[in-house]
Amino acid sequence: MxxxxxxxxxxxxxxxxxxxxxxxxxxxxxxxxxxxxxxxxxxxxxxxxxxxxxxxxxxxxxxxxxxxxxxxxxxxxxxxxxxxxxxxxxxxxxxxxxxxxxxxxxxxSDGLSLLCDAGMPVHSGFFGALFERIEASLIPPAPNRRDLTAIVTLMxxxxxxxxxxxxxxxxxxxxxxxxxxxxxxxxQPRESTPFSLDLLAALHNLTCQISSTGLSQTVRSRLGGADDAGDSGTHDASDVRVAMEKQPFYRLTRAMLAVEAAHHAFETGAPQDQLLREVNYLRLLLDDCRAATDNVFAHLYRNGVSVDIVFQVERMRMRIARAENLLNAWMAHDDPHASARLTAELVRANHASQSVAYLMRSNFSLLARKVVEYSADTGEHYIARDRAEYLKMLRMAAGGGLVTVVTVCVKFAITGAHLQAMLEGVLAGINYAASFLLMHFLHFSLATKQPAMTAPTLARELDGVGTPAGVDSFVSSVTALMRTQAAAVLGNVLLVFPVCLGVQLLWHVLFHADIISPQKAHATLVSFSLLGPTPFYAALTGVLLWSSSLLAGWADNWFVLHRVADALAYNRRLRLTLGAAAANRLAHWCRSNVAGVVGNVTLGLMLGLVPAIVSALAFSFEVRHVTLSAGSIGIALGVLGESALKWPELWWAVAGVASMAILNVTVSFALAFYMAVKSRDLRRNAVRSLRGAIWQRVRRHPLELVWPAKTSREAG
Structure with a gap:
């Protein structure tokens, strides 16, 4: 046969x-x-x-x-x-x-694996799941496995x-x-159809899994009754026991057993009323379990995000949705559309569980969720929404430009020593990191650092774009961000260029020497030319700026997740040495500055070391940062004198710096915003409509890009 x-x-x-x-x-x-x-x-x-x-x-x-x-x-x-x-x-x-x-x-055929496990992630680790899916694509299931999952996969x-x-x-x-x-x-009467019994068994399996995850210490400690960061953590044992009994996860398994008992009684001739009551109570508990998972996510956003915890809670949420679908199909066995909807959902979920592309999207969403929330808190400080904040941003940017003057001079001193490439990269990274830390503690601003930090702030506002008011608020924030970035770049460049020029002229008057040689000055102008690799280098520099924001968000998340501030505040040695009040102040200071310190140090080291490493292993790469490059042109112009104003090399270099301003900001912002959108699972149509709303605002009020309109408070 x-x-x-x-x-x-x-x-x-x-x-x-x-x-x-x-x-x-x-x-x-x-x-x-x-x-x-x-x-x-x-x-x-x-x-x-x-x-x-x-x-x-x-x-x-x-x-x-x-x-x-x-x-x-x-x-x-x-x-x-x-x-x-x-x-x-x-x-x-x-x-x-x-x-x-x-x-x-x-x-x-065994239908439990299809009903319970299709579409459910098994590995929280990315590479474990990736290898499993690649193996499944290379070795498809055999049709003799007596498993509905195998048949559905092949069909x-x-x-x-x-x-x-x-x-x-x-x-x-x-x-x-x-x-x-x-x-x-x-x-073989219809009532004994095994698939109906499989639905009931799958419901039992799913409710047990949901209850087990919900009652685990990982989830239970993050429900509403658990202490948040900063609590004393002291609870009476009886209070914990009562709270446990009130949790829907605790009552879910009993409710499922009651449904099975009522179904058995109905099969033996009992009225259907009892079964309907037990099913409705089970639906209510599943709704409560979904609400509890929302509380867990809210706790994670306040107290630190863990990829493993998010994975467990996301899988529990998917199981709750699957249990509701199975319950609907089981109760509506006379409705043909219910079974069709369930079959379609199982086919879709089974395909997702075997798709490498779906795995990439879901894991990227977990990673984005891990870092976005804490970058958003920092980025809010970098958006000027009114005239007072706009002028404050200009002052902060001017201060950042002033610090960058020293950075540029030290950079030329390091390159003038003609050291080995890797050592030169280390010293340059230390120079950049020290400068960025000084800006951080003086509350100054470096323009191109802002986009990577402010994009997650806008992503937080994406939660409200379902309403016209939410869209208007989001568009206003984007407009304010564009205006703030322009002010920050302008403040940096307009100060760093003339001050670097003046420092070179003063140095020549005092010491009868130049900071760099004329040959080096000419080479600097040529290297910044728009006709060379400057745009490519500027885009790669934007990637480094974005990467530093990721590390800053990760560090802040790690600090809060592991409650390091509490560990410092209650550390016995610190309390004995500094006193309780000083220990609390130290913990608060660390909490406020951990993201800034990590972000600035990693950005400085990357700007110094990554070009040296990439140039040694792959291709030639140099940092092209708009503020640093504008200062370098100021020193080069001071060395070459007025005659350089007639050179095309100077104006091509100026055009190159303009491209750096655009690419540094655009690339870092685009990458950060893409990650933020992925963390919200926003569809392309929604993103496209938001872009249209932003463009309409720019066309109607173009002056808002350069000067903020008066707020009601300022008008009063």
Missing amino acids: FDSLKRFIKKWRASRDGGHQLDALLAIADQSAPYPERSEWLIELAHWIRRGRTVQPGALDAGNLGAEPAASRSPAAHKRIRYLLHVLDRNPAWKVNVAGTLRALLRE FKSERDADWIATLPADLLIRIHALFDYAAHED
């Missing part, structure tokens, strides 16, 4: 007539065949249904098709299923074998299959359900 099936499949696939293919396939259906042959037959039938070409209407009786005009507008898969059912109606012997084959496969290769399954019309669903019961033996 198996060899004959293989020979048939070769001939059948070679055939070009869809109707003849189906006739030959239905003719060999055998409900008494071994399990592998029946499952392979069903897989081939599914492949025939999924094919894009529709069957020629002439293959059916014209009167039958004419009675269903809606079929002409349905997807090709719907038309093929309709044709399949017509053929079976005209061939009762084939229909008996097909119906028996379907019932036997459903009865003999439906594309996620788009879920769409036509979910949209099957009611008349087709009724006929498909009738096919499963056609010519059933008396010892």
Whole structure:
């Protein structure tokens, strides 16, 4: 039989007539065949249904098709299923074998793995899940595994299959359900259909898993009754016990057992009222469990995000949604659309659980969620929303430019020593890091550091873009950000350039020497030219700026997640040495500055070391930072004198610095905002509509990009 099936499949696939293919396939259906042959037959039938070409209407009786005009507008898969059912109606012997084959496969296959585990992540680690999915793509499941997951995987290769399954019309669903019961033996009544029992068993399995995760210490300690960061952490044991009994996770398993008992009583003749009451109570508990997971996420955002915890809570949330879908399908067994929706959801989830692209998206979302929230708190300080904040940003940027003058002079001293490349990179990184730390503690601003920190702040406002007021608030924030970035770049450059020029002129007057040689000054101008690799280097520098914001967000998250501030505040030695008040002040200072210190130190070291490492291992790379480069041009111009104003090299270098301002800001902001959007799972259509709203605001009020409008407080 198996060899004959293989020979048939070769001939059948070679055939070009869809109707003849189906006739030959239905003719060999055998409900008494071994399990592998029946499952392979069903897989081939599914492949025939999924094919894009529709069957020629002439293959059916014209009167039958004419009675269903809606079929002409349905997807090709719907038309093929309709044709399949017509053929079976005209061939009762084939229909008996097909119906028996379907019932036997459903009865003999394990459906729990499909109902419970399809689409559920197994590995919290990225590489473990990645290798598992690559292995599954290379070694597909065999059709003899007696597992519905294997059959569904082989039947439906594309996620788009879920769409036509979910949209099957009611008349087709009724006929498909009738096919499963056609010519059933008396010892196999409909009430004992194993799939209904599988639904109940899957519900039991899911509720146990949800309850187990919800009662684990990882989740339980982050529910509403647990102490947040800064609490004393002292609770009475009886209070903890009462809180445990009130948790929906604690009552969920008992509620499921009550549903099973009520179902058994209903099967034996009891009224259905008790079953409905127990099912409604189970639905209520599932809603409470979902609300509890929201509380866990809120706790994580306040007290530190852990990828492992987020993974567990996300999987629990998916299990809650799956349990609700299974419960709906189990209770609505007479509604054909309920089973179609469940089947489509299982097909979609099963495809997602095997997709490498879906794994990349979901893990990137976890990573984004880990760092975005804490970068947002820092980034709020870098957005000037009114005129007072705008002028303050200009002063902060001017101070940053003043500090950068020293940074530029020290950089030229380091490069003038002609040290080994890696040592020169280390010294340059220390120079940059020291300068950035000085700016941080003096509350000055470096323009290109801001975009990577402010994009997550805008992402926080994405939560409200579902309303017109939320969209308007988001657009106002974007406009304020653009205006603030322009002010910061302008403040940096307008101070660093003339001061560096003045320092070079003063140095020449006092010491009769130049900070750099004329040859070095000319080479500096040529290296910054817009016609060279400057734009490429500026874009890579923007990546480094974004990377430093990631590390800053990670450090702040780690500090809060592990409650380092509490450890410092209650450290016995610190309290004995400094006193309790001083220890608290130290903990607060560390909490306020950990992100800034880590971000500035890592940015400085990366600007110094990454070019040396990349140049040694891959390709030539130099840092192109707008503020540092503007200061370098100021010193070069002071060395070369007024004659340099006539050189094209100078003006190409100025154009290059302008490109640095654009690319430093744009690349770092785009990367940060992309990660922030991914952390919110915002769809492309929503992002596109937001871009349109921003463009409309710019066209209507272009002056807001350079000068903030008066607020109601300033007008008063």
